[in-house]
Amino acid sequence: MMGEETEEHKVDTRKQTESNHIEADVAVVGLGTMGAMALWRIARRSARSVVGIEQYGLVHSHGSFTGESRVFRTAYHEGTRYVPTLLRSRELWHELEKDSGRQLLLQVGTLTVGYAEDAAVQNVIDSVREYDLPHEVLDPAQLRERYPQHAVKNGNIGVLDVFGGGMRPELSVLSALEQAQRFGAQVLANEKVLDISVDGPERVTITTDRRTIRARQAVVAQGSWAKRLSPELSRILSVQPLPLTWFMPHHLELFTPDRFPAFIRDEGGVHFFGAPSLDGYSLKVTPRHFHDPVADVSEVPAVITPEKLSEIGLLAQSFFPDLNPEPVHSSVHHDAFTINKVPVVDVDSTGTVLTLTGFSGHGFKLAPAVGEMAEQFVFGDEITFAAADYDIPAHLAALGQ
Ligand SMILES: Cc1cc2nc3c(=O)[nH]c(=O)nc-3n(C[C@H](O)[C@H](O)[C@H](O)COP(=O)(O)OP(=O)(O)OC[C@H]3O[C@@H](n4cnc5c(N)ncnc54)[C@H](O)[C@@H]3O)c2cc1C
Numbered sequence: 001m002m003g004e005e006t007e008e009h010k011v012d013t014r015k016q017t018e019s020n021h022i023e024a025d026v027a028v029v030g031l032g033t034m035g036a037m038a039l040w041r042i043a044r045r046s047a048r049s050v051v052g053i054e055q056y057g058l059v060h061s062h063g064s065f066t067g068e069s070r071v072f073r074t075a076y077h078e079g080t081r082y083v084p085t086l087l088r089s090r091e092l093w094h095e096l097e098k099d100s101g102r103q104l105l106l107q108v109g110t111l112t113v114g115y116a117e118d119a120a121v122q123n124v125i126d127s128v129r130e131y132d133l134p135h136e137v138l139d140p141a142q143l144r145e146r147y148p149q150h151a152v153k154n155g156n157i158g159v160l161d162v163f164g165g166g167m168r169p170e171l172s173v174l175s176a177l178e179q180a181q182r183f184g185a186q187v188l189a190n191e192k193v194l195d196i197s198v199d200g201p202e203r204v205t206i207t208t209d210r211r212t213i214r215a216r217q218a219v220v221a222q223g224s225w226a227k228r229l230s231p232e233l234s235r236i237l238s239v240q241p242l243p244l245t246w247f248m249p250h251h252l253e254l255f256t257p258d259r260f261p262a263f264i265r266d267e268g269g270v271h272f273f274g275a276p277s278l279d280g281y282s283l284k285v286t287p288r289h290f291h292d293p294v295a296d297v298s299e300v301p302a303v304i305t306p307e308k309l310s311e312i313g314l315l316a317q318s319f320f321p322d323l324n325p326e327p328v329h330s331s332v333h334h335d336a337f338t339i340n341k342v343p344v345v346d347v348d349s350t351g352t353v354l355t356l357t358g359f360s361g362h363g364f365k366l367a368p369a370v371g372e373m374a375e376q377f378v379f380g381d382e383i384t385f386a387a388a389d390y391d392i393p394a395h396l397a398a399l400g401q
Contacts, residue, residue, distance in 0.1 A: 019211065020210065020211040020212070021211055021212050021213075021214070022051055022186075022211060022212075022213045022214070023213075023214050023215075024049045024050060024051040024186070024213060024214075024215045024216075025048035025049045025050065025215065025216050025217065025378075026042055026048050026049070026050040026051070026215055026216065026217045026218065026219065026378050027050075027051050027052075027053065027204070027206050027213050027215040027217075027218045027219075028042070028050065028051070028052040028053070028218070028219045028221065028374075029052075029053055029193045029196065029206065029218060029219070029220045029221065029222060029229075030053075030054065030055075030193075030220065030221040030222040030223060030225070031052045031053070031054035031058065031173075031177060031187065031189075031221075032054075032063035032064060032065055032173065032221065032223050033063065033064060033065045033169070033172075033173060033221075033223070033359075033363065033364055033367045034221035034223070034356045034357075034359070034363070034367055034370050034371065034374075035052060035054070035219070035221035035356075036052075036172075036173045036176035036177050036180070036367075036371075037176050037367045037368050037370060037371025037372075037374075038219045038221060038356070038370070038371045038374035038375070039052045039176065039177065039180040039185050039187075039371075040096070040099075040176040040177070040179050040180040040183070040185075040368075040371060041368070041371040041372050041374060041375035042180075042185070042219075042374060042375050042378050043179075043180040043181075043183035043184055043185035044099075044179070044180075044183045044375075045375060045378075045379060046183060046184065047379075048378060048379075049184075049186075050180075050184075050185045050186070051185070051186040051187075051188065051213060051215070052177075052180065052185055052186070052187050052188065053188045053191050053193055053206070053208060053213070054187070054188070054189050054190070054191065055190070055191065055192040055193070055225075056189070056190065057189050057190055058174070058177055058187065058189050059170055059173050059174045059177070062297075063173075063223060064223050064224060064333060064334060064335040064336075064359070064363075064364075065169040065170065065172075065173050065364065066169065066170060066331075066333060067169065067244045067284075067331060067333055068168075068169075068170075068244075068275075068278060068279070068284065069166045069167060069168065069169070069262075069275040069278055069284055070166070070167040070169045070275075070364040070365065071110055071164070071165075071166065071167070071262045071263075071264065071273055071274075071275060071365070072090070072093075072105055072110065072163075072164055072165050072166065072167050072262070072365045073086070073110040073112075073161050073163075073164040073262075073264070073365065074086045074087060074090065074127065074131075074133055074161055074163040074164065075110075075112070075124040075125075075127040075128045075133055075135060075159060075161040075163075075164070076123060076124065076127050077112070077120035077121075077123050077124060077264065078120075078123065078341065078362060079123050080123060080126050080127045080130050080131070082366070083127050083130070083131045083133070084131075085366055085369045086365065086366065086369075087131070087163075088369045088372070089365060089366050089367070089368050089369040090105070090163060092368030092369060092371070092372060093105045093167070093172075093368055095368070096172065096175055096176060096179065096368060097175075099175070099179045100175035100178065100179055102168075102171060102175055103168075104167060104168050104171060104172045104175060105165055105166075105167050106165045106166040106167070106168075106257055106276075107163075107165045108164075108165045108166060108257045108258075108260070108261045108262060108276060109160050109161060109162050109163075109164050109165060109261035109262070110160070110161045110164025110165060110261055110262040110263065110264065111147065111150075111158055111159070111160050111161075111164075111261045111262070111263045111264075112124050112158065112159045112161070112263070112264050112265075113143065113150055113152065113156055113157075113158050113263065113264075113265045114156065114157070114264075114265065114266045114267070115155055115156065115157070116157050118266060120264075120266055121157065121159070121266075124159050124161070125137075125159060128159065128161070133161065133162070133163060134162035134163060135159055135160055135161055135162055136158075136159070136160040136162070137157060137158070137159055137160075138157065138158035138159075138160065139157060140152050140153070140154055140155070140156050140157075142158070143156060143157075143158040146158075147260075147261075148254065149249075149254050149255060149259075149260055149320055149322060150263070150265075150319065150320065151318060151319055151320065151321050153267075160261060164261065164262055165261070165262055166257070166262045166275040166276060166278070167364060167365065169364055172364075172367070176368075176371070188208070188210075191208045191209060191210050192208060192209045193206055193207070193208050193229065194207050194208060194209060195207040195229070196218060196220060196229055196353065198348060198350055198352050198353060200350065200352075201350045201351060201352055202216040202217065202350075202351075202352055203216070203352070204216070204217065204218045204352050204353060206218065216352075217352055217353070217354070217377070217378055218352065218353045218354070219353075219354045219356065219374045219377070219378070220353060220354070220355045220356065220357075221356040221357065221374075222357060223335070223336055223357060223359075224239045224297045224300075224334045224335060224336045225297055226336055226344075226355070226357035226358070227239075227296070227336075228296070230355065233344070233355075233357065233358075236338050236339060236344070236358070237336050237337065237338060237344070237357065237358055238293035238294070238295075238336070238337050239293060239294050239295065239296060239297055239299070239300065239334050239335075239336060239337075240291075240293050240294075240334060240335055240336075240337040240360075240361065241290070241291040241293075241294060241300045241301060241332055241333070241334050242288070242290075242332070242333045242334060242335060242361060243286060243287065243290045243291075243304050243308075243312070243330065243331070243332055243333075244284060244286050244330065244331050244332075244333060245284070245285065245286045245287075245304070245309070245312050245313075245316065245327040245329070245330045246279075246282040246283065246284050246285075246327060246328050246329040246330070247282060247283065247285055247313065247316055247317075247320075247323040247324060247325070247326075247327055247328060248281060248282045248323070248324045248328050249277075249282075249283065249320070249322045249323050249324070250322050250323075250324065251322055252277060252280075252281065254322060255276055255277045255283045255322075256276060256277055257276040257277075257278070259276075260276040260277070260283070261276070262274065262275045262276065265319055267319070270287060270315060271287060271288040271289065272285060272286065272287055272288075272315070272316065272319055273286060273288070274286055281328070282328045282329065283323075285316040285319065285320060285323065286312075286316075287312055287315065288361065290304060290308055290312070291332075293337065294334075297334060300332060300333075300334045301332055302332060303330070303332060304330050304332060309327055309330060310325075312327065313325035313326055313327055335359060335360065335361050335363070336357050336358045336359065336360070337358065337360045337361065338358040338360055341360035341361070341362065342358075342360070343356070343357070343358045343359045343360060343363060343366075343370075344356065344357045344358040345370065345373055345383075347377060354373075354374055354377045356370055356373075356374065
């Protein structure tokens with residue numbers, strides 16, 4: 001790893017924008033969720049020149065971060081080992097809010113409704129107990145009284161994660177990119193990376209459709225496109241199409257952020273999640289699964305079929321009887337999934353390239369902490385948060401690699 005440097009040693013990459021060759025300390029490939037956060041964290045530390053490259057315009061509509069809202073939670077369905085990272089992420093979300101002067105995390109809480117014996121609900125309960133997270137556990141009667149929006153079955157319990165809430169994903173990516181630029185990062189938009197080659201420790205050449213970029217380190221955060229430049233990831237990554245659907249309630253006042261927390265519901269193998277109404281007429285209620293994985297982003301279907309939309313509508317109404325079952329808006333997105341949904345945070349054998357991908361439908365909330373892992377990689381710090389959880393050789397081993 002490189003030693004500390006002073007501001008004077010930084011290469012001023014901003015002067016090189018028109019050049020067909022750029023020299024920088026660090027290059028960040030992909031300025032979606034993780035790339036934007038990595039760029040912000042690295043630039044904020046200010047001792048390295050850093051350039052970010054994005055194939056589309058900034059905060060475009062093709063990435064995994066689009067769709068109005070994301071659910072934030074610290075009591076974690078996916079397992080208690082993520083909790084320290086989530087708590088750190090929460091602090092960093094607040095830091096980005098402070099840096100940008102925008103509210104990005106709406107602290108409305110996140111309500112899990114399910115059966116205590118379900119593994120995901122058990123993980124939520126274990127998280128709040130193990131880490132002493134602020135929460136409330138509600139029995140069916142309390143749930144019905146407090147949250148009449150939800151259809152509650154006998155035997156359901158509710159766990160309100162007080163630190164949970166809704167996030168504004170597009171605004172978050174914009175804020176991270178703006179702040180990165182404010183701290184001196186150079187941003188190259190509408191420029192596609194065609195090749196990344198490690199020429200030795202601290203020497204990486206990135207070839208784009210416009211120029212070459214020579215850097216001492218690279219952070220590669222290509223999301224669902226990762227397999228295109230790193231075919232070896234094909235063995236563990238798939239591209240999962242994910243739907244989003246919005247429905248109009250008959251009583252909107254029941255679903256506004258002051259009354260309706262973000263939520264997750266699992267019932268009969270169906271996983272639904274959503275956020276309170278942010279647009280003033282509808283709310284996002286959406287299932288996780290509607291399509292099998294595809295080999296490449298280009299194969300993600302453009303729309304949800306009318307038959308599937310009707311099916312989703314009836315399911316949404318069964319969880320929230322006040323909803324009109326016809327979706328007022330729907331869209332199809334995607335994320336890179338690993339087989340066990342543990343993200344890929346991997347440093348190559350020369351210590352030159354950090355790969356971030358495979359956030360498996362649950363990465364947005366973790367993004368600033370992942371950006372901090374990129375900062376720790378660049379500055380030679382120990383990757384403190386969840387390093388054991390994200391240990392990639394173990395991850396690959398677990399997948400039989
Ligand atoms: C519908 C949906 C709902 C979700 N809900 C939640 C939720 O409620 N809570 C939660 O925590 N998470 C949620 N997630 C997951 C989360 O949004 C993703 O895990 C996260 O956004 C992934 O970020 P990423 O940086 O890996 O990918 P992206 O944000 O897609 O970024 C990848 C970037 O790399 C760029 N790129 C790729 N190839 C190149 C190239 N060759 N040259 C230049 N640039 C390139 C792309 O254009 C893109 O901008 C959800 C995801 C989806 C799709």
